[in-house]
Amino acid sequence: MTTYLVQNASILGGDPTDLLIADGVVKEIGGDLSADGAETVDATGLVALPGLVDLHTHLREPGREDAETVESGTRAAALGGFTAVHAMANTEPVADTAGVVEQVWRLGREAGHCDVYPVGAVTVGLAGERLAELGAMADSAARVRVFSDDGRCVSDAVLMRRALEYVKAFDGVVAQHAQEPRLTEGAQMNEGELSGRLGLAGWPAVAEEAIIARDCLLAAHVGSRLHVCHVSTAGSVEIVRWAKAKGWDVTAEACPHHLLLTDELAATYDPIYKVNPPLRTAADAEALRAGLADGTIDIVATDHAPHPHEDKDCEWAAAAFGMLGLETALSIVQETMVDPGLLDWAGVADRMSYTPARIGRVADHGRPIDVGEPANVVLYDPSARRTVEASESASLSRNTPYAGMELPGRVVATFLRGRATVLDGKLA
Amino acid sequence: MKRHLLSAADLSRDDAELVLTTAEELRSLADRPIKKLPALRGRTVVNLFFEDSTRTRISFEAAAKRLSADVINFAAKGSSLSKGESLKDTALTLEAMGADAVVVRHSASGAPHRLAHSGWVRSSVVNAGDGTHEHPTQALLDAFTMWRHLGPKSGGSLDGRRVAIVGDVLHSRVARSNALLLRTLGAEVTLVSPPTLLPVGIESWPVETSYDLDAVLPKADAVMMLRVQRERMHGGFFPTAREYSRRYGLDGRRMALLQDHTIVMHPGPMVRGMEITADVADSDRSVIVEQVTNGVAVRMAVLYLLLGGSQPAVSTEGLPE
Numbered sequence: 001m002t003t004y005l006v007q008n009a010s011i012l013g014g015d016p017t018d019l020l021i022a023d024g025v026v027k028e029i030g031g032d033l034s035a036d037g038a039e040t041v042d043a044t045g046l047v048a049l050p051g052l053v054d055l056h057t058h059l060r061e062p063g064r065e066d067a068e069t070v071e072s073g074t075r076a077a078a079l080g081g082f083t084a085v086h087a088m089a090n091t092e093p094v095a096d097t098a099g100v101v102e103q104v105w106r107l108g109r110e111a112g113h114c115d116v117y118p119v120g121a122v123t124v125g126l127a128g129e130r131l132a133e134l135g136a137m138a139d140s141a142a143r144v145r146v147f148s149d150d151g152r153c154v155s156d157a158v159l160m161r162r163a164l165e166y167v168k169a170f171d172g173v174v175a176q177h178a179q180e181p182r183l184t185e186g187a188q189m190n191e192g193e194l195s196g197r198l199g200l201a202g203w204p205a206v207a208e209e210a211i212i213a214r215d216c217l218l219a220a221h222v223g224s225r226l227h228v229c230h231v232s233t234a235g236s237v238e239i240v241r242w243a244k245a246k247g248w249d250v251t252a253e254a255c256p257h258h259l260l261l262t263d264e265l266a267a268t269y270d271p272i273y274k275v276n277p278p279l280r281t282a283a284d285a286e287a288l289r290a291g292l293a294d295g296t297i298d299i300v301a302t303d304h305a306p307h308p309h310e311d312k313d314c315e316w317a318a319a320a321f322g323m324l325g326l327e328t329a330l331s332i333v334q335e336t337m338v339d340p341g342l343l344d345w346a347g348v349a350d351r352m353s354y355t356p357a358r359i360g361r362v363a364d365h366g367r368p369i370d371v372g373e374p375a376n377v378v379l380y381d382p383s384a385r386r387t388v389e390a391s392e393s394a395s396l397s398r399n400t401p402y403a404g405m406e407l408p409g410r411v412v413a414t415f416l417r418g419r420a421t422v423l424d425g426k427l428a
Numbered sequence: 429m430k431r432h433l434l435s436a437a438d439l440s441r442d443d444a445e446l447v448l449t450t451a452e453e454l455r456s457l458a459d460r461p462i463k464k465l466p467a468l469r470g471r472t473v474v475n476l477f478f479e480d481s482t483r484t485r486i487s488f489e490a491a492a493k494r495l496s497a498d499v500i501n502f503a504a505k506g507s508s509l510s511k512g513e514s515l516k517d518t519a520l521t522l523e524a525m526g527a528d529a530v531v532v533r534h535s536a537s538g539a540p541h542r543l544a545h546s547g548w549v550r551s552s553v554v555n556a557g558d559g560t561h562e563h564p565t566q567a568l569l570d571a572f573t574m575w576r577h578l579g580p581k582s583g584g585s586l587d588g589r590r591v592a593i594v595g596d597v598l599h600s601r602v603a604r605s606n607a608l609l610l611r612t613l614g615a616e617v618t619l620v621s622p623p624t625l626l627p628v629g630i631e632s633w634p635v636e637t638s639y640d641l642d643a644v645l646p647k648a649d650a651v652m653m654l655r656v657q658r659e660r661m662h663g664g665f666f667p668t669a670r671e672y673s674r675r676y677g678l679d680g681r682r683m684a685l686l687q688d689h690t691i692v693m694h695p696g697p698m699v700r701g702m703e704i705t706a707d708v709a710d711s712d713r714s715v716i717v718e719q720v721t722n723g724v725a726v727r728m729a730v731l732y733l734l735l736g737g738s739q740p741a742v743s744t745e746g747l748p749e
Contacts, residue, residue: 199601313546
């Protein structure tokens, strides 16, 4: 295994220092390190962060290999600085059995670009009718701890209660896609002044907030832990803040696109901006950023959702929901959080590595960059600028809403247990 | 004028007035034995209808034919929404056939906008109704009808005229386009509807709103009744059809509240007995049939102005008086 001598890296934005990476771990940290036969990586001006952990990724395999595969999706993840991703369950077939989650887990190991932790479906076929065999998935080789019907809401209150209770047996967590289905029938975009003007059916904030409030109360009632996926409204941030103040075990994520983009983009009728939950108002985005800064929102998760070209190259109502996110997440967090002074690099490490790993109960990720720790490290150049080109994405899909946009930062290198998955900004 | 007509908001006051004055010239054709002009000879207009609408389609067809354009009717029932041929492929096909203007009706809001702005076609795009978004030529024909009836008394404009638009505003592309265009033309619009059928954010529209039809009628110069679609009756937007009719239907009693000059309009098709009673629809105040005639003239004007250019539509020397 190659030994890497990383020189002059700024760990979490601190003073430059050298890092010796060997045998899968961080061997030494200090000034002027040397090692015979080591490959030198000049990290002058680069920030070293713990390998990023995504709690919300759609890898589409099995079933929609035309949109993404585990191989292509984890390539994109490595290029984005991720060393672990949680693969959502809404595949075809649905990841609702030990067999499917083990398949996804095995495909991840074979690809080798980053660790893949499958998310198990809460209900059979995501149908919201009866619990899937959560215990079997937890006990499988994939060791599933995060369960979600993402894409659909576990809207039945009794079923949600049972799921929250049941996962306590193996320290699992239910990650809820909070969307009251009756309030969002046919919904196309954020419900507000603009949806009325554009004649697109509205997705009201209350449909998210009502479910989050209910689920917080349920989690408290049964003493379980709840994770809220892709929080998108100012009201949701308030509810999560309230639940945390009560001392309840509730965590929440925000997506990069909800931090940066707003519903005004729907006026183009270009469904590249169609996503679920929808892009909200500027005030919502501001509340999310504030919530992420003060810790109300625990983590950033990408909701990376690849779709083939034809599912976006059409009229808005016919288009699929979702956008790519893995390769741009860190840049958008820099743009919306770091550059404005809302979060420092230690904060980024917390929101994008430590805490998502803790919520997902992933032992070897989200560890500090210290001697003896697994060498999951990303080197990031915050002074770089780049214009996003959809065609350059490692994903099989091209549905990035940031195409043509200039964003700060560039992932220079990613190390997974001491092995470089990305070097010089390219797959190693 | 812009190259496309996608929204009533695309029209400046000058644009809108040019359409109305051009329509007025063209309307005189309807009274002549030979109802045809050579203005668009050699040009191709495609009527691309993804949604059933016999009335609008034949209106555009008559308009294009009276201007001597070649007309291709393309009824693509079942869009990509129902996994048929995609909007894009249909557009590429039409482009390959050399369409100069595409008149599009689609159940998806924004579909004409996509057609015009995604580089699929080079031709002019006319929105003939998209989902619950807009129907700008309907608004133009409505304004034209009001202008003909009310305009002369107010110095040739609709400035200060009061228009009540009554019914299912939430799902109505006619209401959206009318609210925008009538405002551009200086009229004051009041939307009258049960609260469940007004869009969220209506406060930001340049209109007044009311839940009380009886209070609005005595001040109106024109009353436009909107169709209540059958599926809304089962959508829980109001308790029963009868209750809707009692509160928001235009019947003989309510017609008696109107000023003498006030006209009654409806974009059609009407649900008689629901939003409008037969005695009102067939009364002297009703200009509903005239709206249809005016629709052809207005659509001729739109096609002419988008495709024809700057020459007067009706050359005075070429026509027998």
